[in-house]
Amino acid sequence: MSTADDQELSPSERYADYRSGRQHPVLRAFTGLYDFPLDGFQVEACREIEEGRGVLVAAPTGSGKTIVGEFAVHLALETGRKCFYTTPIKALSNQKYNDLVARYGPDQVGLLTGDNVVNGEAPIVVMTTEVLRNMLYAGSRTLLGLGFVVMDEVHYLADRARGAVWEEVIIHLPESVALVSLSATVSNAEEFGEWLATVRGDTTTIVEEKRPVPLYQHVMVGKRLLDLFASSDIDAAAGFVKEGAPVNDELVKIARDDWASSRITDRRSPKGRSKPGQRGGGPRQVGNGRRVWIPSRADVIDRLDREGLLPAIVFIFSRVGCDAAVTQCLSAGIRLTKPEERDAIYEYVEEACRHLPEDDRHALGYHDFLDGLTRGIAAHHAGMLPAFKQCVEELYIRGLCKVVFATETLALGINMPARTVVIEKLSKWNGETHADITPGEYTQLTGRAGRRGLDVEGHGVVLWQPGMNPREVAGLASTRTYPLRSSFRPSYNMAVNLVHQFGRDTSRQLLEQSFAQFQADKAVVGLARQLRKSEEALAGYREAATCHLGDFMEYADLRRQIKEVEKGATRAKRTDRREEALASLRELKPGDVIQVPTGKFAGYAVVVDPGWSPEGPRPYVVTADRQARRLAMIDFPTPVSAVTRLKIPKNFNGRNPQMRRDLASALRSRTHDLAPPPPGREAARRSADPAQTHADAEITRLRAALKAHPCHDCPDREDHARWAERYFKLDRDAQTLKRRVEQRTNTVARQFDRVCEVLTALDYLDGDTVTERGRHLMRLYSDMDLVAAESMRNGLWDDLSPSGLASALSVLVFEARRPDNASSPRLPGGGVREVVGEMVRLWGSLDVLEREHRLDFLRQPDLGFAWVAYRWAEGDDLDSVLEASDLAAGDFVRWMKQLIDLAGQVADAAGDSALRETARDTVRALRRGVVAYTALAD
Structure with a gap:
């Protein structure tokens, strides 16, 4: 063989x-x-x-x-x-x-x-x-x-x-x-x-660590392609470069000069930002008179083409950036295909998209997409229509598409190897902030470079950015840190299915076999070792604190208790103030003028929307300096009240600069002659607070006991106290370790027990028996499975039309990429609005039940797709639906497919009821046009 x-x-x-x-x-x-x-x-x-x-x-x-x-x-x-x-x-x-x-x-x-x-x-x-x-x-x-x-x-x-x-x-x-x-x-x-x-x-x-095709790492500075590593004997066939490999001296010098230049520029130039959307192509003067160019996207592709380094995948961590990159390359006149290749591309795309309704092609940007592909350039990201992504993938594999600008999702899954992989920036948005990519992510992205059987070598290219440290880039390329971590947790659907098949005890034993529990158990061994060492050290500290006059640990404990009572009293005061502030925010109404106590937006502001929500009030206000912001509890450490009122225009829109200016002007006029708000009676109230009185009495008692203790007069008291403090600190750490050991032992099984307790409280489980209600839940695989099951159980969807059901179900499927706090989602009229409101209230009660059982599975329903789902089910055309939704075509299709999937599950779970037929009609109403066409492409 x-x-x-x-x-x-x-x-x-x-x-x-x-x-x-x-x-x-x-x-x-x-x-x-x-x-x-x-x-x-x-x-x-x-x-x-x-x-x-x-x-x-x-x-x-x-x-x-x-x-x-x-x-x-x-x-x-x-x-x-x-x-x-x-x-x-x-x-x-x-x-x-x-x-x-x-x-x-x-x-x-x-x-x-x-x-x-x-x-x-x-x-x-x-x-x-x-x-x-x-x-x-x-x-x-x-x-x-x-x-x-x-x-x-x-x-x-x-x-x-x-x-x-x-x-x-x-x-x-x-x-x-x-x-x-x-x-x-x-x-x-x-x-x-x-x-x-x-x-x-x-x-x-x-x-297997060895790559089938060697990978060489580079940094592109302006139009120059420089090696990242200095040594010529780097093992490029290894899965990663060994740590400590020497970095190219020229890159280090460029970085040093660039840093020096930036300091000079910062001192000489006024502070400011570049224009929005501006990227690349700009020079920077470095210390020795040379200029360092941040390479433009067109420069990158042109250089790779001239070096014979295509096909390439350029990773840009932004959908908008991917689309803009294609536009920029086309504007620069880049054409990477021969006439016969263009003909083949045109023929393939026309055939692949022949079922796309003609009326939808304009809305989908079909002709711009085809223009880019015929030149050998395309984007690839989740916002694209699945059929378009499939065209890009197939034409790239055939060697007809030469450059793909892609988000990192391309690094997972589809077989699209490249001769060269380019990473535009080494940071990306992680959902909360911009963070540096990890060595594991870097390896996963550059791992696509080098096509087996086609390339002698692959190339990973990082584009130069201001402030770049070549040694940090080398660190990304020379570290294999991509550990597999379990994300397993039992869901409600999983629990009823397991109990139905195996009973509760056997199910518990099965879940204890999960990789999550396996990893937790291995971690417990190390924690237990730390705990034993801590217990040995505690015995030594106790001995060092020994006093000939009496039990010094008892004396030290009195000192500790005094400190704890004082801290507790301070915390109680803060909690009381927070509760009062929360109560005052709940009383606000649109038009109330308040004084924001502290923070970035301190001063007078007018309430546009009180912002009531299950998480607490988040008032949307306009300040005297024309800022429109949704505030949070952190902005209100003390209670507020309306000092006067203003009339809010009926159609006020916080995104309209003129409306903000007018309202801010009215606010300044109304508050110009207002005296500062009178001091509250908070101090007097606190002095009469029974809890504070009790704390004062307890502190007095403890201090008396402290002075009466025999160790109080010990000449070495403070030396003993230092050892006792070390003892108490280490004891706290040891107790934390002990809790961690207990928490990591049978963690998955204990979480399963809590899930079963919730299901028992709601009558989905009765011991080892799945009830009739539980059988409905067995067929609902959504992340919001329990909200869906409870909605069915309460008959919330029974009287809805197919389009109304589509709208209601969408709130359990859709999750906005970035929440829009400034506007309320549009909802269909009639019974749909009431049903969605009932579903949100139902989620609120389930959320309380979850918290009582220390669970946090069910996210808040998102209403952002309800109107879109309703209009599509009603038969609106794609152009008008996309225009109303601010969604990319690919996102629209993806959410529709998930909605169809949930509607199908509801039909299966509904038995012989009328809801079953409504859900099936919903599936038929949604699966049309571009949604039906892309069934095979997603």
Whole structure:
């Protein structure tokens, strides 16, 4: 059996390899399907599978680990068993389905993605991981004869939103099924493999660090492409560069000169910002007179083209930035395709998009998209129509699209390797702030560079930015820190399904096998060791604090109690003030003029919207200096009250500068002659506060006991006290460690118990029995499963039309990328508004119940898609719906598909009720036009 390493084998090793071929006949036949020899790690993994063991293969992007999964498919067919090939996303499932159909024919291969059911009883079925999870819970007959499950991209297990599904599948698969897990290179692959062996039995972990194509790292400064590392003997074939590799001296000098130049510029120039949208192309004078250019996007592509470094993927951590990059390259006149390539691109896109309604093409930007593609340039991000993304992917794979400007989502999943990967900036928005990318993210992005069988070497390029430190860039490239961390937690749907199948005790034991618990238990060992050391040190501190006059620890405890009572009294005062402030905010009305006590917006302001919400009041105000802001409790450390009132214009819009100016002017006029608000009676009230009186009395009692203690007169009192303080501090730390040990022991099982307590309180569970209500919940797989089940239980949706139901369900699906606090979402009239209001109130009561049980699963419903869903279900055209929503086409389609999925679940859960037909009508109303067309492309 030949491998890529055959030329390095000795005669004895060649003989052993020959004998192995006789022992692994299926593998020997399988290798004949390829026109290249398999790598050593691929052969090793395939041998393990043929011998009946499970495998975990962790290898760099593009190394060919999917061949191991394809061998499991081949072995299943050869031995008359079934194989399920699971992927994390539908697009990957579609791609793998097409690959397997091309090899084995359509009769042998099926596809199950939720949207599509193609030959579902075939011996080989490609599916998303969620589909397999649902089949396991339902006890589907399709599982009969299953011999192998391939879990591609198994490192998705760390995904916060969906990772639990991977663990559910791994834990619940029948023991007779061999599991083939394929993962990106992670730094704790051995730990993950150890867990797989624990829950699945005999499993071999195979880690391949070596890249199939060497990767060279560069920094682009202006139009110059400089090596990141100085040494010519860097092992570019390794998965990462060894730490301490020397950095290119020229880059270090440029960085030093640039820093010096920026200090001079900062001293000479007025402070300010560059114009919005401006990026790249600007020079900076450095210390030696040279100028450093921040490379423009057009310069980058032009240089890569001239160096023969295309095709390239340029990662820009912004959808708007990706689209703008395409526009900038087209404006610069860049054309990367030949006439015959342009013809092929045009023909493919026209055919692929032929079902797109003509009226929708303008709204979707079809002609601009086609213009960019015919020049060999395209964007790729989640805001694009799935059909457009599919065109980009296919044309890129065919070598017709030369440059793709993409967000980091492209680094996960789709097989689109490049000769060169460019990273525009080393920081990105993480949902809360701009943060530097991690070494793991850097490795994952640059890992796409270098196409096996096409490129001799791959290239990773970072674009120069002001203040860049080349040594920090080198640190990103020379660290393998991408640990796999479990995101598993039991959900309400999971709980009822498990209890239905196994009963509560067995379910609890199953969940204790999760990777989350496995990692927690390993951490407990280290914590317990720390706790033992702390307890030994405590004994030493107690001995050092010994006093000949009496029990000094008792004396020190009196001192500690005095300090605690004083702190508690101070905290109580703050809490009282906060409660009073909260009560005063709840009394505010639109038009009230208040004085904001502290903070950035201190001074007079007029209340436009009191901002009542379950989290507490967040008044939306306009200040005297024309600022329109939604304030929070932190802005009100003391109570406020209306000092006067103003009339708010009926159609006031805080985003309109003129309206803000007019209202601020009226506010200044009204408050010009106002005297400062009189001092409150807070001090007098606090002096009569019973809690404060009790605290004062307790402090007096403790101080008297302190003075009467025999150790009070010890000449070494303060020396003893220092040892006692160390004792108390370490004791606090030890108690914290003890709690952490207790919390990490059986954490998942205890969380499952709390979930079951909530379900029992709501009558979804009765001991080991799932009630009729619980059976409805078993079919609802949404993140908002319990809100959906309770809405059904209370009949909130019974009288809605299909479009009304679409609107109501959307609040359980949609999550805005960035919340808009300034405006209230538009809702349909009639019964829909009331139903949505009832759903929000229902969520509020469930949120209280969750908090009582120390759970936090259900997010607040988001009303931002309700109007859009209603209008689409009513038959509005795409152009008007997109215009009203401020959504990108791809986002619109994605949310619609998730909404259709939930409506289908509601239909399944509703039994024979009228709601079942309404939900089915909702699915039909939503699945039209561009939404229906993209069913295969998402």
